[in-house]
Amino acid sequence: xxxxxxxxxxxxxxxxxxxxxxxxxxxxxxxxxxxxxxxxxxxxxxxxxxxxxxxxxxxxxxxxxxxxxxxxxxxxxxxxxxxxxxxxxxxxxxxxxxxxxxxxxxxxxxxxxxxxxxxxxxxxxxxxxxxxxxxxxxxxxxxxxxxxxxxxxxxxxxxxxxxxxxxxxxxxxxxxxxxxxxxxxxxxxxxxxxxxxxxxxxxxxxxxxxxxxxxxxxxxxxxxxxxxxxxxxxxxx
Amino acid sequence: xxxxxxxxxxxxxxxxxxxxxxxxxxxxxxxxxxxxxxxxxxxxxxxxxxxxxxxxxxxxxxxxxxxxxxxxxxxxxxxxxxxxxxxxxxxxxxxxxxxxxxxxxxxxxxxxxxxxxxxxxxxxxxxxxxxxxxxxxxxxxxxxxxxxxxxxxxxxxxxxxxxxxxxxxxxxxxxxxxxxxxxxxxxxxxxxxxxxxxxxxxxxxxxxxxxxxxxxxxxxxxxxxxxxxxxxxxxxx
DNA sequence: ACCTGAACACCGTTCAAGT
DNA sequence: ACCTGAACACCGTTCAAGT
Numbered sequence: 001x002x003x004x005x006x007x008x009x010x011x012x013x014x015x016x017x018x019x020x021x022x023x024x025x026x027x028x029x030x031x032x033x034x035x036x037x038x039x040x041x042x043x044x045x046x047x048x049x050x051x052x053x054x055x056x057x058x059x060x061x062x063x064x065x066x067x068x069x070x071x072x073x074x075x076x077x078x079x080x081x082x083x084x085x086x087x088x089x090x091x092x093x094x095x096x097x098x099x100x101x102x103x104x105x106x107x108x109x110x111x112x113x114x115x116x117x118x119x120x121x122x123x124x125x126x127x128x129x130x131x132x133x134x135x136x137x138x139x140x141x142x143x144x145x146x147x148x149x150x151x152x153x154x155x156x157x158x159x160x161x162x163x164x165x166x167x168x169x170x171x172x173x174x175x176x177x178x179x180x181x182x183x184x185x186x187x188x189x190x191x192x193x194x195x196x197x198x199x200x201x202x203x204x205x206x207x208x209x210x211x212x213x214x215x216x217x218x219x220x221x222x223x224x225x226x227x228x229x230x231x232x233x234x235x236x237x
Numbered sequence: 238x239x240x241x242x243x244x245x246x247x248x249x250x251x252x253x254x255x256x257x258x259x260x261x262x263x264x265x266x267x268x269x270x271x272x273x274x275x276x277x278x279x280x281x282x283x284x285x286x287x288x289x290x291x292x293x294x295x296x297x298x299x300x301x302x303x304x305x306x307x308x309x310x311x312x313x314x315x316x317x318x319x320x321x322x323x324x325x326x327x328x329x330x331x332x333x334x335x336x337x338x339x340x341x342x343x344x345x346x347x348x349x350x351x352x353x354x355x356x357x358x359x360x361x362x363x364x365x366x367x368x369x370x371x372x373x374x375x376x377x378x379x380x381x382x383x384x385x386x387x388x389x390x391x392x393x394x395x396x397x398x399x400x401x402x403x404x405x406x407x408x409x410x411x412x413x414x415x416x417x418x419x420x421x422x423x424x425x426x427x428x429x430x431x432x433x434x435x436x437x438x439x440x441x442x443x444x445x446x447x448x449x450x451x452x453x454x455x456x457x458x459x460x461x462x463x464x465x466x467x468x469x470x471x472x473x474x
Numbered sequence: 475a476c477c478t479g480a481a482c483a484c485c486g487t488t489c490a491a492g493t
Numbered sequence: 494a495c496c497t498g499a500a501c502a503c504c505g506t507t508c509a510a511g512t
Contacts, residue, residue: 040484040485040486041485041486041487042484042485042486052486052487053487053488053489056487056488061486061487062486062487
């Protein structure tokens, strides 16, 4: 993409010096493109046209790289959330929070590895704290007590950032269709209730796409259910 | 614990032969005791008094070990759930499901690494499918349509098995107290809403233990909120 | 059939040396 | 100050060889 030979070569331009910022941006790019397992110190260095050991002048170790890329993603989320178009929290905290969470979700969908890395951090990063502070501001403006606001954060859990932990993650290769069909075949006798549920989905299917597990739909359904439950408890005082 | 020298030695007793079962039980034990990062093929072999390469006669590779220990934990959960004391699903699906999920949670609390491994499996294991089938049976008996039952599984997500993805996991070493105190100090100005929330918790604190983030309490609060929301949608038809 | 030793291709990281 | 090469202590895994 960016050929290193050409007219510029004549000027004997020195390489852009490495920096923490460059290292982290390359790490995010590598994880986006090739997945988290491909993010090794050696491959990261290769990405930057440098030896692996040079990285250690800008990040303490690999854990610091993970901390760093979480920071980068959270910064993107904060940007997205700041620019969101939604009612003022004082007027409609549910709509305000809903819009913010869905904006955060859009960012995370661009960095599929982020949930896993986030979950593996033992300590709360300042960036996460800052985001939670932002969420709390909405709840507070909406009239939550500190108790209920605290519990709301726990109820939302990772959903506050726009993702949820599913019990398994059907990947792109095997679609929900294939998984469903396979189950129907193999497990008809063993898992009668799964079959019941899937047969319902097949029956409802209008356009032949087996619109099963529309992640966005499921996410919003769950989010709305939770926001509604929180509002009921808020209103009950 | 089981000394290999002694009277028995004279009988020249042959070692218990390796088996998939023994390998997986040792893997669970190792992960329980030393954490998931300590679960390497070489250390696992050491645990079994065997060379690392011998393991490959009983498991295909390390991924298969992860799949296997998930199976083991799910089997424990199925046992716990089967023995649960709760109303019949036909009479009170909420109480029936609540009791089962809390039983599953107790098992997971003995295997702290399980959520992480579960989340990393790309395909649904038969054991997870079997558990979900069990959950669906309860919902079905409770009068759910297949649509709503399907959505209920998504809303519950990992909570169906008794765990939730938090945005960070304060470890045992640094207690919630310490983390809270630290925040109050360092971040008073930057995160006003966090401070607001924490000051509330401090104020409410009666017995001086700063009863903040009681995981069990938070879990049940969230679970009840969700079950209630699902019941409302079920009743609405 | 079941286990092993040596080897291979990778890791993250340290350290002394280069410019 | 910043980068590097060689080295160390680990990984998962293969393969030919042992019993």
